[in-house]
Every structure is written in C-alpha cells, then in structure tokens.
Amino acid sequence: xRTKYIHKKAKNISIFGSITGLFVILLILGNPLNVNAQTDxxxxxxxxxxFETGLLAETQTVATPFAGEFExxxxxRFGLIENxxxxxxxxxxxxxxxxxxxxxxxxxxxxxxxxxxEFKLQEFHGKYRVLTQTESNxxxxxxxxxxxxxxxxxxxxxxGNDYKFSDRLSYFSQLLIAHKFNDNFSLQFGPSFTxxxxxxxxxxxxxxxxxxxxxxxxxxxxxxFFEYDQPLNIDDMREFxxxxxxxxxxxxxxxxxxxxxxxFQVFMSxxxxxxxxxxxxxxxxxxxxxxxxxxxNILVRF
Amino acid sequence: xxxxxxxxxxxxxxxAFSFTVQQKxxxxxxxxAEYKKMExxxxxxxxxxxxxxxxxxxxxxxxxxxxxLGDGPKAARLKTxxxxxxxxxxxxxxxxxxxxxSIIGRDEMPNYEKKIPSKKDQWSVINYMRTFKK
Numbered sequence: 001x002r003t004k005y006i007h008k009k010a011k012n013i014s015i016f017g018s019i020t021g022l023f024v025i026l027l028i029l030g031n032p033l034n035v036n037a038q039t040d041x042x043x044x045x046x047x048x049x050x051f052e053t054g055l056l057a058e059t060q061t062v063a064t065p066f067a068g069e070f071e072x073x074x075x076x077r078f079g080l081i082e083n084x085x086x087x088x089x090x091x092x093x094x095x096x097x098x099x100x101x102x103x104x105x106x107x108x109x110x111x112x113x114x115x116x117x118e119f120k121l122q123e124f125h126g127k128y129r130v131l132t133q134t135e136s137n138x139x140x141x142x143x144x145x146x147x148x149x150x151x152x153x154x155x156x157x158x159x160g161n162d163y164k165f166s167d168r169l170s171y172f173s174q175l176l177i178a179h180k181f182n183d184n185f186s187l188q189f190g191p192s193f194t195x196x197x198x199x200x201x202x203x204x205x206x207x208x209x210x211x212x213x214x215x216x217x218x219x220x221x222x223x224x225f226f227e228y229d230q231p232l233n234i235d236d237m238r239e240f241x242x243x244x245x246x247x248x249x250x251x252x253x254x255x256x257x258x259x260x261x262x263x264f265q266v267f268m269s270x271x272x273x274x275x276x277x278x279x280x281x282x283x284x285x286x287x288x289x290x291x292x293x294x295x296x297n298i299l300v301r302f
Numbered sequence: 303x304x305x306x307x308x309x310x311x312x313x314x315x316x317x318a319f320s321f322t323v324q325q326k327x328x329x330x331x332x333x334x335a336e337y338k339k340m341e342x343x344x345x346x347x348x349x350x351x352x353x354x355x356x357x358x359x360x361x362x363x364x365x366x367x368x369x370x371l372g373d374g375p376k377a378a379r380l381k382t383x384x385x386x387x388x389x390x391x392x393x394x395x396x397x398x399x400x401x402x403x404s405i406i407g408r409d410e411m412p413n414y415e416k417k418i419p420s421k422k423d424q425w426s427v428i429n430y431m432r433t434f435k436k
Binding site: 041042045046047048049066067068069107135183217219220221258259260 | 423
C-alpha cells in the first residue's frame with residue numbers, strides 16, 4: 001500500500017514538474033511578439049486576443065469582458081460516450097447545464113453569477129486582471145486572479161446531521177498566468193486551490209490543482225484548444241490515509257469559433273461538473289479509461 | 303367586416319413590402335480634419351495584413367462579406383448598403399478616413415473602439431481592407 005502511495009506521489013510530482021517546466025521553457029523559447037522596428041510605436045500596448053474569451057472549455061482564462069459589457073454563458077455537458085450508439089455517445093444521457101451572466105465593471109474587473117443543474121449550485125464569481133502582456137514583452141505574461149463561491153442549494157437533508165448553512169459553501173480560487181506567443185498561439189498555466197466546507201465521507205476538504213491550457217488558431221475565426229487539469233494527490237498534503245477518493249485528472253480538447261458577438265466551443269472532456277470546485281474534487285472519470293463526454297459552451301456578448 | 307378584412311390584408315401586404323425596399327446608398331460622411339490627415343502608424347506588411355484579416359473575419363465579415371463586397375450574411379437586413387471595398391472610389395480614401403469610418407462609425411456602422419481596443423489591431427484591419435483593391 002505504501003509503495004503505491006509513493007509511486008502515485010512520484011507520478012504527481014513528475015507531472016507537476018513537467019507542466020511547470022514546459023511552460024517555463026516555452027516562455028523562454030518564445031520569440032518576442034514583434035521583431036520589426038516599425039512596431040515600436042505599439043511597444044507598450046497590451047496584446048490583444050490572448051484568448052477569445054474568459055472561458056476555455058473547463059477553465060477560466062486571463063480574459064475579461066470589456067467595461068460595461070455583459071456576457072451570457074450557456075454551458076452544456078452531455079453524458080459519457082461509453083455507451084456508444086445506445087444513447088448516441090451520451091447525447092441522450094443525463095446532462096449537466098450551467099447558465100451564467102458576467103459583467104465587466106472595468107477593463108480589469110469582472111463579476112458574475114451562474115447556476116448549475118447538478119447539486120443546484122448557485123455560483124458567484126469574480127476575476128481581476130493584474131497584469132497584461134505588452135507587445136514588446138516588457139511585461140512577458142498576462143496575469144489574472146479568479147475566485148468563486150458556490151452555494152449548494154439542495155434540500156438541507158442532503159447535508160446530514162448538524163446542518164449549518166456554511167455546509168453549503170465551497171470555494172475555488174486560481175492564479176492565471178498566460179503568454180501569447182504570436183497571433184496564432186497562446187498558453188496558460190493556472191495553479192488553483194479548492195475548498196469545501198462539507199464533503200462526502202472520506203473526501204478531502206482542500207485540493208491544490210494545476211491547469212495548463214493552450215489555443216492555436218487554424219483560421220482567422222476558428223481555433224483548436226486543449227486543457228489539462230491535474231489535482232495534486234500528494235501524501236504529505238493528504239487529509240485522510242486512503243487515496244480511494246482521489247480525484248482524477250482531466251483532459252479537454254476541441255474547437256472554438258469566435259465572432260464579434262458570440263463564441264462557440266465544442267469539445268470532449270472528462271469533467272462533468274462545470275463548476276470548477278466540483279470538477280477538481282469529485283471527478284472520477286479517467287483519461288486512461290476513455291471516460292470522455294461531449295460538451296459545448298456558448299457565449300453571447302451584449 | 304369585409305372592408306375590415308381587406309384593410310388588414312392591405313396592411314399586411316404593405317408591411318411585407320416594406321422589407322423588400324431596396325437598401326439606400328450611404329450618404330456622405332463628415333470626417334473630422336484630424337482623422338482625414340491621420341497617418342497610419344503601422345507598416346502595410348504581411349504580418350499586419352494577417353492580423354487585420356483575423357480582426358476583419360471576427361468583427362466585419364458578417365456585414366461586409368469575405369471579400370469586402372458588402373454581401374455578408376447580415377448585410378441584407380441593413381437599411382444602408384455597407385459599401386463595396388473593392389471599388390476605386392473606396393480605395394481612393396486616405397487611411398485616416400477609413401479609420402474614422404471603420405472604428406468610430408455612425409448609424410448602422412457601430413463604434414468599434416471598445417470591441418477592438420488595441421490600436422495595432424485597429425490599424426491592421428485598415429491594412430487588410432487595402433488588399434480588397436482590384
């Protein structure tokens with residue numbers, strides 16, 4: 001049993017190392033965005049379009065709505081594809097849906113509200129863009145902080161004995177660091193912290209996770225993207241001795257189409273929770289087992 | 303009652319007909335002098351044209367069309383013809399004039415200062431529009 005832990009720990013650390021390592025190497029190798037002398041005029045301008053929108057599949061990005069702009073989100077996750085034609089690859093299976101509204105208070109601050117069907121989650125969130133990468137790379141990365149609070153609004157009998165309102169609350173916070181390599185390619189690295197006030201039996205209350213996401217344009221309005229999330233299931237950080245309830249990593253990949261007023265993302269993913277803290281702490285779908293599902297995000301700006 | 307029905311039918315016909323009225327040609331623009339003589343700070347090179355194409359395809363093509371003929375999928379619903387960017391008359395305008403019309407806008411042509419916040423993106427779309435020249 002102990003060997004298994006050590007093996008798992010080593011695996012986690014090596015994944016952690018590879019993700020951060022890769023990001024740092026890419027940052028160093030990445031050519032400055034502009035090498036032409038004529039671009040001096042724009043040297044200190046913030047880069048545009050690191051990501052199409054503030055949401056990429058399952059993760060937040062460094063982007064926020066413009067000041068005074070609303071964004072309506074419709075996020076949909078179908079069932080797992082495992083049953084094949086029986087439920088048309090999950091299309092007819094039970095699905096999870098989130099509707100949300102974001103508002104840009106200033107160019108840098110966003111607030112929003114959303115509700116998710118599973119666990120009747122009411123979610124309030126906010127994002128602050130701390131730094132924006134410049135054309136000359138004098139600021140080499142865009143940095144944003146994201147935080148949310150989700151309220152589980154199911155019947156209180158779900159929470160068992162000694163019910164308190166605070167049992168309903170869960171939190172997710174993330175630091176987002178992104179670099180736009182050129183007009184076609186951007187990468188983002190995001191360590192996050194998840195906390196649940198009350199969890200299922202033998203499920204940890206806190207979880208640190210890492211996410212790496214990237215986007216590559218394949219035509220002026222279409223891109224392909226990926227996202228990988230690794231919860232750090234490390235023994236030294238473990239609340240309980242058992243690793244039975246350890247959450248699984250996630251891989252999402254798909255296509256994105258962006259227009260002036262809409263963004264469409266269609267992808268495959270292991271996550272079905274939509275709300276990030278549910279995904280990070282409770283995901284049991286394994287990449288290795290092919291536990292993928294279809295999902296889409298639609299975003300309307302107005 | 304019969305007269306009433308006829309009146310209703312005529313009203314419906316008129317209403318339907320009002321949608322088939324041809325688009326009017328855009329009236330002359332009043333462009334401030336500062337824009338008229340404004341210099342394009344961005345060299346018209348391949349990189350800026352490529353960037354401009356991205357911006358154009360995202361924000362402009364739905365009305366102005368893939369090749370700037372004003373035949374995008376949304377164009378038919380506009381009251382004013384969005385213009386033919388391939389014409390000599392259009393291309394004869396200065397970059398500053400095009401900038402004012404494209405980014406500042408008026409009436410049905412929306413203002414894009416917020417949606418295209420980067421100055422570089424704003425000028426690159428002007429450079430891309432120059433490639434429509436026949």
